[in-house]
Amino acid sequence: MISIKAVKDCNAAHIKSQLLVSVITGGASGIGEHSIRTLADIHDKEGKGLRIYLVGREGVAAKHTISDCLELCPKGAFRFVQAGDLAFLKDVDYVCADITTADEIASSPGERPGIYFLVMGHGYLAFEARQETREGLDAFYSLLY
Numbered sequence: 001m002i003s004i005k006a007v008k009d010c011n012a013a014h015i016k017s018q019l020l021v022s023v024i025t026g027g028a029s030g031i032g033e034h035s036i037r038t039l040a041d042i043h044d045k046e047g048k049g050l051r052i053y054l055v056g057r058e059g060v061a062a063k064h065t066i067s068d069c070l071e072l073c074p075k076g077a078f079r080f081v082q083a084g085d086l087a088f089l090k091d092v093d094y095v096c097a098d099i100t101t102a103d104e105i106a107s108s109p110g111e112r113p114g115i116y117f118l119v120m121g122h123g124y125l126a127f128e129a130r131q132e133t134r135e136g137l138d139a140f141y142s143l144l145y
């Protein structure tokens, strides 16, 4: 099995190699939150620029994470993006449009637009039968994908 050190070194090298415009869903807790904190921590030492869009439903926890991250990485930019239910494609569209507009404003002249790092940390484990959203999709798979 590959060592945890090799994984951490590889991730750190990537984080240090370029401006990272990052979108982290489920960013208010769990894997998403820890991804943001780790990005902020590693970036502060040798990173080339960090803009994180923390997508979450719970603003209080997200703002707490952002304030901790600004202490870890004062030169980073962290923005909370309020999500509804990401199993609804209309809510996903809203979040995408919000991030697109915010990043156009935040980017420097000449910067190539784009998201360089995506963590899809939202979700839950489902052991139940299919449940449909109001949009007629399977709620679990719609949320994941």
Ligand SMILES: NC(=O)c1ccc[n+]([C@@H]2O[C@H](COP(=O)([O-])OP(=O)(O)OC[C@H]3O[C@@H](n4cnc5c(N)ncnc54)[C@H](OP(=O)(O)O)[C@@H]3O)[C@@H](O)[C@H]2O)c1
Pocket (backbone or CB within 6 Å): 025, 026, 027, 028, 029, 030, 031, 032, 056, 057, 058, 083, 084, 085, 086, 087, 120, 121, 122, 123, 124, 125, 143
């Ligand atoms: N932890 C593990 O060992 C592990 C292993 C394999 C796979 N996974 C999968 O990885 C994902 C994240 O796991 P985790 O441990 O970080 O879970 P977690 O701590 O429960 O975090 C899940 C996040 O997803 C958000 N979320 C849930 N339903 C949502 C919805 N309908 N719309 C928008 N956001 C929603 C939650 O927001 P709220 O706080 O607002 O509810 C929460 O921030 C899950 O899909 C899990 O099944 C986890």
